[in-house]
Amino acid sequence: MTPVLDVKKLRMDFGGLRAVNDVDLHINEKEIIALIGPNGAGKTTFFNCITGVNKPTAGDVIICPPGATHTKRINGLKPNVITEKGLARTFQNIRLFQNMTVLENVMIGRHTRMHAGIAGAILRNKKTREEEQKVIDDSYEILKKLNLEQFVNELAKNLPYGAQRRLEIARAMATDPFLLLLDEPAAGMNPQETHELVDTINKIRDNENITILLIEHDMGLVMTLSERIYVVDYGKLIASGAPDDIKKDPEVIKAYLGEDTNA
Amino acid sequence: MNGTYFIELFLGGLTRGSIYALIALGYTMVYGIIQLINFAHGEIYMIGAFTALIVSSVLSFTGMSPVLIFIIAAIAAVVWAAGYGMTMEKIAYKPLRNAPRLSALISAIGMSLFLQNYVLLAQTSDFQPFPDLIPDLAFLKPIETIMNTTQFIILVTTAVVMVVFTLLIRYTKMGKAMRATAQDMVMAQLVGININKVIMFTFLLGSATAAIGGVLISSHIGQINYYIGFLAGIKAFVAAVLGGIGSIPGAVLGGFVLGLTESFGTGYISSDYEDVFAFAILIIILIFRPSGLLGKTTRKKV
DSSP: OOOSEEEEEEEEEETTEEEEEEEEEEEOTTOEEEEEOSTTSSHHHHHHHHHTSSOOSEEEEEEOOTTOSSOEEOTTOOHHHHHHHTEEEOOSSOOOOTTSBHHHHHHHHHGGGOOOOHHHHHHOOHHHHHHHHHHHHHHHHHHHHTTOGGGTTSBGGGSOHHHHHHHHHHHHHHTOOSEEEEESTTTTOOHHHHHHHHHHHHHHHHHHOOEEEEEOSOHHHHHHHOSEEEEEETTEEEEEEOHHHHHHOHHHHHHHHOSOOOO | OOHHHHHHHHHHHHHHHHHHHHHHHHHHHHHHHHOOOOTTHHHHHHHHHHHHHHHHHHHGGGTOOHHHHHHHHHHHHHHHHHHHHHHHIIIIIGGGTTSOHHHHHHHHHHHHHHHHHHHHHHHOSSOEEOOOOOOOOGGGGGGTTTOOHHHHHHHHHHHHHHHHHHHHHHHSHHHHHHHHHHHOHHHHHHTTOOHHHHHHHHHHHHHHHHHHHHHHHHHHHOEEOTTHHHHHHHHHHHHHHHHOTTOHHHHHHHHHHHHHHHHHIIIIIOGGGHHHHHHHHHHHHHHHOTTOSSOOOOOOOO
């Protein structure tokens, strides 16, 4: 089976700093994969390269959406084009459109899948009106899936923290992705919220057929959720495999705890 | 104090304010989205006025009714100015999107000088008479001394433009995309918004409203030359800053505050100091409310 995302020898240089150093990574359909590593290891840069925020220096990012007959190389494309191709992401710090309502935040994502142009918006013909209604209905459905329907007309900035985090995921899902990239989705959550997040992510994978790649520091979450784990340190891939193997990997222990563990 | 005189000044102030508001919209929208003070914006207003002048001069030979000529000329001005605005963005600002902000600002000043001198070459520096195409409306006859037809048309048109504008920003897909882009450009792209389209549309919209302002004020004053965009542009910029740059209601409010200040200042104090009032109020506002009347005070997170 062709992986839905196949990253080969990805490299990202910022001046003299090699933030991502020849990283290989692949994800099969409906897998949940975690990308872990110490702070500053290059995990977010890796996400940025895949989603078009940064243009990789070298390497290939190849996608093969489920059902597609051939693969496509996407590095160097603009973020909005990559989003249209079916990749969506969240950020580790909340980046909602704070002064818009919850519904509007999701609708914005949904508009990617809408075809009416400016002419349609001005003329407001039947097709445009139907499409707009569909955007609202779809958006509301997505909000329901993430238990956000009670906030529908609130401004995003007035939501409690956990709900803001869920809204980020809702907005990403609105673009209809086959691959969802979550950057520290559990950051700042309490154990109860983290527990609910695990359920939510599992549900998204099982019910929506969305493949998931996540960056996370909460090892409990990583170990329960992910099927495979990739570990990076100083931009380099140092280990990959099943959670149990990663736990015992000496390279990984060294990266997390430092060279001299006898102290 | 004379009541009629007061109302006259008040309406005069609203008329000026409308024009400032129409131009200020373009400044504030462009600033809101790409943090650029588009100093060439006043020139777009001037080009709108000239386009209307040229089109109406040509059409006057056809023997069409003045009202029809005015409407066609106004539409032509809006379309042509919008084209200028979009082209300007494409050649002068887009290549500098990731450059330091100062570079884009210098590019804007260059664009302004270029457009002024280009019109100077084509149209000479003489004031050209702008035809009076708006017929007097019968129902305004009794209050003619206070408000003439052109003023009435300016106020009504501005009100309509503002309403359409608000609906557009609030409810359309493009309006949402514009608001999203203004709040977070990277995130906007990541939810699938083509920001190049959004920025281009912003210039289109700003230029169109500026052109409407240009056509309206030219038929009010009756003459134009290549330099009218400079002062109008600066005043509208003052209006935008006054209201809080980046804020659309702020630009409208700022325009009216500025127009009324000028009108009352010249009416009750002295018309010699017309421009002094505009800039004095700018300085006062900047001292006491640096982010403008409706601008948000940005708190930096530590």
